[in-house]
Amino acid sequence: MKTIGVLTSGGDAPGMNAAIRAVVRKAQKLGAEVIGVARGYAGLIQGDFRRLTSSTVADTIHRGGTILLTARSEEFLTEAGRARALENARREGMEGLIVIGGDGSFRGALHLHKKGFPVIGVPATIDNDIPGTDYAIGFDTALNTAVEAINKIRDTATSHERIFIIEVMGRGSGQLALAAGLAGGAESILIPERPIDYDEIVNRLEKGRKRGKLHSIIVVAEGVGSALEVSKEIARRTALESRVTILGHIQRGGNPTAFDRILASRLGARAVELLVSGISGKMVGIRENRIVDVDLEEVLAGKKDIDQEVYELANDLAL
Numbered sequence: 109m110k111t112i113g114v115l116t117s118g119g120d121a122p123g124m125n126a127a128i129r130a131v132v133r134k135a136q137k138l139g140a141e142v143i144g145v146a147r148g149y150a151g152l153i154q155g156d157f158r159r160l161t162s163s164t165v166a167d168t169i170h171r172g173g174t175i176l177l178t179a180r181s182e183e184f185l186t187e188a189g190r191a192r193a194l195e196n197a198r199r200e201g202m203e204g205l206i207v208i209g210g211d212g213s214f215r216g217a218l219h220l221h222k223k224g225f226p227v228i229g230v231p232a233t234i235d236n237d238i239p240g241t242d243y244a245i246g247f248d249t250a251l252n253t254a255v256e257a258i259n260k261i262r263d264t265a266t267s268h269e270r271i272f273i274i275e276v277m278g279r280g281s282g283q284l285a286l287a288a289g290l291a292g293g294a295e296s297i298l299i300p301e302r303p304i305d306y307d308e309i310v311n312r313l314e315k316g317r318k319r320g321k322l323h324s325i326i327v328v329a330e331g332v333g334s335a336l337e338v339s340k341e342i343a344r345r346t347a348l349e350s351r352v353t354i355l356g357h358i359q360r361g362g363n364p365t366a367f368d369r370i371l372a373s374r375l376g377a378r379a380v381e382l383l384v385s386g387i388s389g390k391m392v393g394i395r396e397n398r399i400v401d402v403d404l405e406e407v408l409a410g411k412k413d414i415d416q417e418v419y420e421l422a423n424d425l426a427l
C-alpha cells in the first residue's frame with residue numbers, strides 16, 4: 109500500500125493530533141504517503157484532501173483538538189453519500205483509511221471495510237466507552253481536567269461548607285465520572301450503569317454532617333440526566349441546599365497528557381503497520397499495556413461495562 113488516508117471524526121479528543129502525527133511519520137518510515145481528510149466523513153464526501161508530510165505534523169504532539177478538524181456527517185449515513193466518499197478516495201489514489209474517532213465513526217468505517225475498502229480504527233473519545241480497549245485517546249486528559257476542576261471546587265466547598273454537585277461528560281457512559289469521582293474524592297458518584305439510590309446519597313450526607321463534615325462533593329455523569337435534577341431531589345428530601353457545576357466542554361480541550369500522547373503514538377503507528385500489511389476491519393487498542401487489534405464488528409457488538417471493583421472501592425473510600 110503506497111497511499112493511505114487519515115481522518116478524525118465525531119467528537120474531538122485531546123491526543124488526536126498526536127495520533128495523526130504518528131500515522132504520518134510511521135507511514136513515511138514504511139514508504140507510504142498520507143492524505144489528510146478534513147472534517148471526517150464530510151470531507152471525504154466533499155473531496156477535501158491535503159497531503160500530510162512529516163513537517164505538516166511538526167509541533168502538533170502537544171496540541172488539543174485536531175488539525176484535520178472534525179465533523180458529523182448526515183450524508184455519510186446514506187448509501188449514496190458513502191458511495192461518493194469512496195469514489196473520491198479512490199480517485200485521489202487512497203488505498204486504505206485510518207479513522208480516528210469513537211464508535212459512531214467506527215460504524216461508518218465498517219461500511220467502507222464491507223465494501224472492500226481497507227480501514228483501521230483508532231479509538232479516540234473522552235468518554236472511554238469503546239469495548240476492546242482499556243483506554244481511548246483523550247480520556248486521561250479529560251479525567252485530569254475534571255479532577256483539577258473538582259479540586260478547585262472542593263476548596264470553595266470547604267470554605268463555605270457547601271454541597272457541590274459536579275456534572276461530568278461521558279454521554280451514556282459513566283467511565284469518566286467514576287474515575288473523576290474516585291480521584292477527586294467524591295462522596296457519591298452517580299453513573300448511568302448503576303441505579304441511583306437517593307436514600308444512600310442522603311444517608312451519606314447526613315452521616316458526614318454528624319461527623320462534623322459540612323462540605324460534600326457529588327459527581328454526576330451526564331448520562332444520568334441532569335445535575336440540577338439531582339440537586340432538586342436532594343433539596344426535596346433533606347432541605348439541604350447544593351450548588352451545581354456543569355464542567356461541559358472544558359473537558360474536551362487542552363494539551364493532551366503524556367499518557368494520551370504516548371497512547372496516541374503507539375496506536376497511530378500500529379494502525380499504519382496493520383493497514384500497510386494488508387489488514388482491514390480492525391480497531392487497534394491497548395489492553396494491559398500491550399497494543400492489540402480487535403475486529404471492528406466485535407467492538408461494535410460489545411458494550412463496555414464499568415469496573416465493579418473500582419465502583420465499590422470508590423464507594424467504600426468515600427465515607
Ligand code: ADP
Pocket residue numbers: 117118119149179180181182184185209210211212213214215216217219233
Ligand atoms: P463518534 O465517532 O464520536 O461516536 P458520531 O456518533 O457522531 O461520533 O459519529 C461520527 C460520524 O460517523 C457520523 O456523523 C456519521 O457520519 C458516521 N456514522 C455514525 N454512525 C454511522 C452508521 N451507523 N453508519 C455510517 N456512518 C455512521
